[in-house]
Amino acid sequence: MNPFTRIPAASIASLGERRVIAAIRGWLGPASPRSPFGLGDDCAVVPQSKGLQLVTVDPVIYGQHFDDDVSPAAAGAKLFKRNLSDIAAMGGIPRVAVVALAIDPSVSIRWLELFYRGIARVSRTYGVPIVGGDLAQISGGIAATLTLLGAASPRNQRILTRSGARAGDWICVTGSLGGSRRSHHWRFTPRLQEGEWLAGRPEVVAMMDVSDGLAKDLCLLTPPGAIARINPREIPLSRAACLASRSSGRSPMAHALGDGEDYELAFVIRNTTDFPAFSAAWKRKFPRVCLSQIGRFFKRSLVSSVPADWIDAESYGGFEHLKPVLRDRQRRP
Amino acid sequence: MNPFTRIPAASIASLGERRVIAAIRGWLGPASPRSPFGLGDDCAVVPQSKGLQLVTVDPVIYGQHFDDDVSPAAAGAKLFKRNLSDIAAMGGIPRVAVVALAIDPSVSIRWLELFYRGIARVSRTYGVPIVGGDLAQISGGIAATLTLLGAASPRNQRILTRSGARAGDWICVTGSLGGSRRSHHWRFTPRLQEGEWLAGRPEVVAMMDVSDGLAKDLCLLTPPGAIARINPREIPLSRAACLASRSSGRSPMAHALGDGEDYELAFVIRNTTDFPAFSAAWKRKFPRVCLSQIGRFFKRSLVSSVPADWIDAESYGGFEHLKPVLRDRQRRP
Numbered sequence: 001m002n003p004f005t006r007i008p009a010a011s012i013a014s015l016g017e018r019r020v021i022a023a024i025r026g027w028l029g030p031a032s033p034r035s036p037f038g039l040g041d042d043c044a045v046v047p048q049s050k051g052l053q054l055v056t057v058d059p060v061i062y063g064q065h066f067d068d069d070v071s072p073a074a075a076g077a078k079l080f081k082r083n084l085s086d087i088a089a090m091g092g093i094p095r096v097a098v099v100a101l102a103i104d105p106s107v108s109i110r111w112l113e114l115f116y117r118g119i120a121r122v123s124r125t126y127g128v129p130i131v132g133g134d135l136a137q138i139s140g141g142i143a144a145t146l147t148l149l150g151a152a153s154p155r156n157q158r159i160l161t162r163s164g165a166r167a168g169d170w171i172c173v174t175g176s177l178g179g180s181r182r183s184h185h186w187r188f189t190p191r192l193q194e195g196e197w198l199a200g201r202p203e204v205v206a207m208m209d210v211s212d213g214l215a216k217d218l219c220l221l222t223p224p225g226a227i228a229r230i231n232p233r234e235i236p237l238s239r240a241a242c243l244a245s246r247s248s249g250r251s252p253m254a255h256a257l258g259d260g261e262d263y264e265l266a267f268v269i270r271n272t273t274d275f276p277a278f279s280a281a282w283k284r285k286f287p288r289v290c291l292s293q294i295g296r297f298f299k300r301s302l303v304s305s306v307p308a309d310w311i312d313a314e315s316y317g318g319f320e321h322l323k324p325v326l327r328d329r330q331r332r333p
Numbered sequence: 334m335n336p337f338t339r340i341p342a343a344s345i346a347s348l349g350e351r352r353v354i355a356a357i358r359g360w361l362g363p364a365s366p367r368s369p370f371g372l373g374d375d376c377a378v379v380p381q382s383k384g385l386q387l388v389t390v391d392p393v394i395y396g397q398h399f400d401d402d403v404s405p406a407a408a409g410a411k412l413f414k415r416n417l418s419d420i421a422a423m424g425g426i427p428r429v430a431v432v433a434l435a436i437d438p439s440v441s442i443r444w445l446e447l448f449y450r451g452i453a454r455v456s457r458t459y460g461v462p463i464v465g466g467d468l469a470q471i472s473g474g475i476a477a478t479l480t481l482l483g484a485a486s487p488r489n490q491r492i493l494t495r496s497g498a499r500a501g502d503w504i505c506v507t508g509s510l511g512g513s514r515r516s517h518h519w520r521f522t523p524r525l526q527e528g529e530w531l532a533g534r535p536e537v538v539a540m541m542d543v544s545d546g547l548a549k550d551l552c553l554l555t556p557p558g559a560i561a562r563i564n565p566r567e568i569p570l571s572r573a574a575c576l577a578s579r580s581s582g583r584s585p586m587a588h589a590l591g592d593g594e595d596y597e598l599a600f601v602i603r604n605t606t607d608f609p610a611f612s613a614a615w616k617r618k619f620p621r622v623c624l625s626q627i628g629r630f631f632k633r634s635l636v637s638s639v640p641a642d643w644i645d646a647e648s649y650g651g652f653e654h655l656k657p658v659l660r661d662r663q664r665r666p
Contacts, residue, residue: 036494042422042541043387043483045492054376057433057467057480064470089375100390100478134390137397138476145433145467147390147480150376159378161369208375 013105027116031123044132054150076118084190089209091199164206178241178256185261213260257316346438360449364456377465387483409451416481417523422542424532497539511574511589518594546593590649
């Protein structure tokens with residue numbers, strides 16, 4: 001759906017700021033608590049939880065993260081779920097969110113309504129209220145930024161970061177990888193329960209979500225002096241990766257390692273882990289989400305010990321930001 | 334300073350995402366703690382404080398909040414201080430911030446460096462670290478969004494909201510008003526200490542910061558069934574309001590009530606307050622910041638009791654968002 005309208009009465013400019021904010025509150029409905037615990041004051045007031053707090057911020061931008069082919073509700077939902085996936089990646093639980101919207105005055109009221117209804121739906125599903133926000137003007141575009149606060153799980157108060165791996169440790173991944181750009185990146189489920197469970201397992205020592213592609217993201221889990229090597233037979237290729245391969249001419253493996261936006265969890269388990277027992281515990285807890293032990297970290301000096309058919313994921317690249325924008329995909333009003 | 338460059342090697346695109354993020358960490362310096370308590374993981378980890386927490390989010394957008402006439406450091410500082418002013422407006426203390434930047438790849442490295450150095454300077458001044466952020470691409474513009482977390486003052490654990498006024502209560506304002514657009518809105522000092530002190534005074538029952546102009550902002554403090562009336566002789570006209578009046582042909586009062594971006598505190602004290610004693614306590618604490626008792630809330634049914642020469646601030650308007658953007662001020666790369 002194209003976000004812009006040439007009909008003045010259908011544009012948010014026709015409402016003006018106050019009525020747009022009032023409308024947003026209506027669209028959010030119970031997803032937005034009453035002021036001062038929700039929209040409507042200089043700050044939102046949030047009762048503290050115990051222990052460590054988590055903060056993450058991610059945007060969706062018209063022409064970059066979504067375009068006219070995407071439903072506004074899906075764009076709003078994605079904005080929320082990208083951030084939920086970051087909380088999942090630390091093993092945390094999400095608590096409250098604020099949304100800052102920068103928007104052209106010619107955006108249609110209908111587009112904005114569907115966008116916020118998409119946000120409200122995710123808010124209800126995960127029990128995370130929208131407690132505040134901001135509305136500002138930008139020329140010719142839409143940039144929505146969601147900041148999500150979370151906390152360590154009250155069960156174990158443990159947070160998993162990206163650093164914690166050592167040479168010898170094993171690399172695992174949830175779900176399947178690749179071809180996300182066909183549709184998965186609109187439909188994915190943030191691995192919140194899985195992340196919380198993994199943070200409660202002492203053998204798991206590092207974790208992140210796969211957003212820019214495993215090839216690129218793995219570097220961020222790799223400890224100093226080590227290299228990550230992948231057993232290609234263990235990479236969980238998604239059906240979408242195989243479908244994408246037919247039209248792209250690239251291998252399904254290239255899609256699985258390089259596409260990004262999988263929003264699966266990549267995590268590291270200690271060398272000493274009894275993997276069959278760990279995997280069995282996972283299957284009892286998450287029978288519908290597959291778990292793969294895909295590779296291992298090796299000391300750089302022991303590169304000769306890497307099995308001959310294992311691969312260097314980095315050679316498959318990954319999503320690079322700050323490339324020139326595809327301007328022809330941006331339809332301006 | 335124009336943010337964009339035609340020289341490829343001077344643009345952030347020439348660095349690519351990873352090196353831009355590394356550069357940002359360098360520019361922030363000690364303003365950015367080490368991961369996971371700063372940039373570099375899926376979320377930032379923030380130790381909890383006691384009591385109520387505050388969250389606010391505000392952006393600065395190229396062509397809307399700043400343009401080529403503004404130094405990048407001033408734009409970065411304003412981004413931070415706008416949010417600090419929101420925390421001040423609740424009587425809270427600021428704790429940590431995250432910055433999400435959406436930026437065209439043709440922005441110059443030099444511009445971005447100065448922008449982040451402006452942020453880092455405010456961070457040091459107020460002791461508020463930048464614990465996380467995001468870098469995304471947007472076509473032809475710059476939109477920076479800062480989310481600031483704060484807390485109720487540990488001294489009194491009291492938060493002041495916009496609601497709390499009753500008919501009969503008095504309206505006060507700190508500092509002086511008007512003409513901010515000439516320069517004050519780049520140079521203002523968020524009233525953090527003043528806000529915290531006011532939240533500790535039981536006679537103060539509601540507060541906000543003056544960002545869109547007192548005329549517009551006062552409505553948000555006005556209790557249901559009441560009207561706000563202003564004693565024009567008590568409005569603290571700034572020197573800038575008088576200067577602006579000479580060139581605009583509008584009265585200094587119109588500037589004081591309508592310009593906005595004063596970032597002063599407007600607050601409400603109970604009807605029963607001994608104002609001379611309150612004012613004397615203020616002067617001992619803040620000898621260099623003036624305090625004015627500018628008006629009062631009246632029951633709508635008792636409008637006849639309003640002194641004849643008092644005015645309705647609302648008639649002076651205030652800054653309205655979502656007006657068509659001044660496109661000619663946006664110089665695209």
